[in-house]
Structure formats: structure tokens, C-alpha cells
Amino acid sequence: MDQKNKTICQITGISSEIQNSLFKEVFDRIQTGIIIVDPDTHTIVDANPLAEQILGSTKDHLINHVCHEFICPAKKGACPITDQNSAIVNTERVFINKKGEKLAILKTVAKAKINGKEYLIESFVDISDRKTADDRKVALIGFMNESVLRIRRPLELTKMNMQLIADQVKTGEFESEEIRMELQIQANNINQMIKNLDELVRMVAEERGVEIPKKFREFLLGK
Amino acid sequence: MLAPPEEIHAMNIAVIKKILEHGCTPLIITVNQPFKVLTKIYTKAGIDSSKFYVIDTVTQYSGGVCENNPRVKYINNPSNLTDLGIAISEILKQMPDTKKCIMFDSVSMLLIHIPSATASKFFHFVVNKLKLSDVSGIFLCVEKGLDPVILSQMSSFVDKIVDFET
Numbered sequence: 257m258d259q260k261n262k263t264i265c266q267i268t269g270i271s272s273e274i275q276n277s278l279f280k281e282v283f284d285r286i287q288t289g290i291i292i293v294d295p296d297t298h299t300i301v302d303a304n305p306l307a308e309q310i311l312g313s314t315k316d317h318l319i320n321h322v323c324h325e326f327i328c329p330a331k332k333g334a335c336p337i338t339d340q341n342s343a344i345v346n347t348e349r350v351f352i353n354k355k356g357e358k359l360a361i362l363k364t365v366a367k368a369k370i371n372g373k374e375y376l377i378e379s380f381v382d383i384s385d386r387k388t389a390d391d392r393k394v395a396l397i398g399f400m401n402e403s404v405l406r407i408r409r410p411l412e413l414t415k416m417n418m419q420l421i422a423d424q425v426k427t428g429e430f431e432s433e434e435i436r437m438e439l440q441i442q443a444n445n446i447n448q449m450i451k452n453l454d455e456l457v458r459m460v461a462e463e464r465g466v467e468i469p470k471k472f473r474e475f476l477l478g479k
Numbered sequence: 480m481l482a483p484p485e486e487i488h489a490m491n492i493a494v495i496k497k498i499l500e501h502g503c504t505p506l507i508i509t510v511n512q513p514f515k516v517l518t519k520i521y522t523k524a525g526i527d528s529s530k531f532y533v534i535d536t537v538t539q540y541s542g543g544v545c546e547n548n549p550r551v552k553y554i555n556n557p558s559n560l561t562d563l564g565i566a567i568s569e570i571l572k573q574m575p576d577t578k579k580c581i582m583f584d585s586v587s588m589l590l591i592h593i594p595s596a597t598a599s600k601f602f603h604f605v606v607n608k609l610k611l612s613d614v615s616g617i618f619l620c621v622e623k624g625l626d627p628v629i630l631s632q633m634s635s636f637v638d639k640i641v642d643f644e645t
Contacts, residue, residue: 402594402595405587405590405595406590406591406594406595409484409587409590409621410587410588410590410591412484412621413484413487413511413585413587413588413621415484416484416485416487416488417511420488424516429519429523430516430519433543433544434513434515434516434519436541437513437515437516437537437538437541437542437543438512438513438516438541440541440542440543441511441512441513441537441540441541444540444541445588445591448591448592449591452591
């Protein structure tokens with residue numbers, strides 16, 4: 257046991273065996289994926305259960321395999337930590353798991369010395385849900401924006417057109433067929449705006465999927 | 480050109496007058512008022528109806544009768560961009576070889592009929608066609624009636640975005 261661990265044991269009064277067991281429990285139960293990589297060979301030397309779950313591979317498949325086959329998109333010889341001396345701290349990354357699914361993760365890589373040898377501790381959390389929520393928020397803002405463009409502004413113009421038609425009737429200079437045509441155009445446009453609104457609501461309902469209660473979603477989709 | 484909704488009709492008339500003052504022959508693409516009504520409004524504003532050409536996308540849409548006039552082409556619906564593109568090419572060929580300028584009234588009304596992304600692609604196509612034919616073009620729009628993204632896309636292929644001032 258090194259000096260630092262001895263000191264911790266003296267302070268806490270916990271024996272080294274208990275401390276090892278404690279760290280093992282934390283390693284196995286923490287809600288963060290952790291893999292330990294040998295920087296000399298870039299092979300994975302250990303992985304916790306959440307890392308197995310996120311990466312979609314069992315520990316047997318991970319250990320002794322090079323890290324860029326799983327968690328890192330960098331090619332051999334282009335490791336951001338050992339070859340390029342960059343820092344990865346809470347950095348957003350996307351990787352493809354064994355099932356072929358794209359997953360967004362927040363990743364940190366820290367260097368640590370264990371028994372005198374340096375290792376890379378890669379920790380990561382799955383942020384796919386947050387990214388999906390962000391994408392939906394952006395899509396929703398897009399739909400809102402489109403509804404303003406395709407409904408609100410044209411409605412303002414329709415209001416102006418109706419006023420213009422009313423003024424034209426007052427002058428007595430326009431034939432009844434001309435007034436009818438103008439009114440019909442406005443009626444058709446309002447009808448089209450209602451369709452646009454229905455279409456936008458349907459798109460939002462389809463996009464937001466499971467977040468909307470099934471019954472309400474079916475109602476929005478007109479089922 | 481951008482104007483508040485209450486000034487879009489005034490902007491239309493002011494722009495046509497300016498085009499004529501500059502010795503250009505205007506081609507008006509209307510997605511708002513039928514040719515017959517447009518002619519009356521222009522005549523009332525002192526604009527000679529023999530001086531302009533029109534592509535009318537709303538007379539058939541309103542169930543009106545399309546009068547035969549060599550200066551007018553009718554499209555069955557404002558959303559029919561294919562026919563509209565063809566009509567623009569045909570009428571530009573038919574116009575005299577003086578300076579020509581098209582005026583689109585209005586981008587905001589077209590957005591009732593097609594999504595903004597499709598409108599942006601269509602205007603890109605029209606602007607390219609005009610540049611190749613050495614024809615000027617003015618697109619009327621209600622201010623804040625365009626998505627900022629689309630406005631920035633449009634500003635990349637139009638020469639200028641102008642605010643209308645009375």
C-alpha cells in the first residue's frame with residue numbers, strides 16, 4: 257500500500273481490505289461508465305458494469321482490446337491524450353455501440369498512477385436523452401417559427417386584404433364578380449392556413465412521440 | 480423589399496411606379512389579387528395597364544374566369560411552382576427587348592401555400608434564372624415575415640434587402 261492510501265486508512269480508521277472493497281463497490285455501482293486503459297498499448301484493462309452496458313459489450317470483450325475499437329473514434333497513433341497531449345474534460349462525443357446505435361456521451365479522461373504505473377481513467381455518462389430533448393426543443397421552436405410564418409403573417413395580410421375589399425365595395429367601382437373573387441381567395445387562403453396549422457400540430461405530435469399521452473397523441477393525429 | 484402588413488399594398492404601387500420611371504417593363508407575379516382587380520387598382524393609381532405583364536396565380540384559384548389577354552398568363556394555384564417557373568420563362572421571352580423587371584407580390588402570401596424551405600429553394604431558382612437572363616427582380620415581403628435562417632439564405636443570392644419607407 258502506498259503512503260497516500262496508508263494516510264487515508266489512518267484518518268478514516270478503515271482497514272485497507274475494507275477500503276479496497278469499498279472502492280470496488282463504488283466502481284461497480286457508480287452511474288458513470290468507467291474504463292481503465294493502459295496508455296502504452298491502448299488496451300482496456302478494466303471496465304465497470306455501466307461501461308459494459310453503455311458500450312454494449314461484456315467485460316470479456318472489452319479487456320485486452322484497444323480502446324479505439326470501442327469508446328474513442330481516434331485512429332491508432334492519433335490518441336488525443338497520449339499522442340496529441342490534449343485534455344478531454346466533460347467533452348461531448350458521439351460513438352456507435354455494438355448494436356450500431358449512435359450514443360451521445362459526456363466524457364472525461366484522467367491520468368492516474370496505480371502501483372507506480374500510469375493508466376488512463378476514462379469516465380463517461382450517456383447523454384442521449386438530453387440530446388434528444390435538445391433536438392426536440394429545437395424542432396419545436398422550428399415548428400413554432402414555421403407556424404408564425406405560414407399562419408400569423410398571412411393572417412395579418414388577410415386582415416389587410418379584407419379591409420381593402422371593404423373599401424373597394426364602398427367605392428362602388430368594383431364589379432360584384434371581382435369582389436366575389438377576392439373574397440373567395442381570402443376564404444381559400446384561410447382554409448389553407450387551417451390545413452397548415454393541422455399539419456404543424458400533427459408534425460409536432462409525431463415528433464414528440466412518447467412524451468405525449470397515447471390518447472391525446474391519437475387525438476392530435478386525428479385517429 | 481420589406482414592409483409592415485398595412486403598407487404592403489402601398490409598397491406594391493410605389494415599386495411598380497419606380498420600375499416604370501426607370502424605363503423598365505414590369506412583370507408582376509401576383510399571389511394575392513386577381514388580374515382584373517389589380518388592373519383597376521393600378522389604373523386608379525395612374526399606372527397604364529398596357530405597360531406591364533402579369534402572371535396571375537389566383538383567378539383560377541378563386542373560380543374566376545380567365546380573360547384572354549396576351550399580357551397575362553394564368554396559373555391554377557399559387558402552390559404550382561412548376562407551372563409558375565415555366566410561365567416566368569415564357570413571358571420573359573415574350574416581353575419586348577427593353578429592360579425587364581419582375582415583381583413578386585408577395586413572398587409572405589406564397590408561404591400560405593408552400594413550406595418556407597421550399598419557397599427558399601424556389602426563389603433561389605428564380606433569382607438564378609433572372610441573373611442568367613439579365614433581368615432585375617424585386618420580391619415583396621411582410622417585415623418579420625421570413626425565418627431569419629431563410630432571410631440569411633436569401634440575402635446570399637439577392638443583391639440587397641431593403642426596408643420600404645413611405
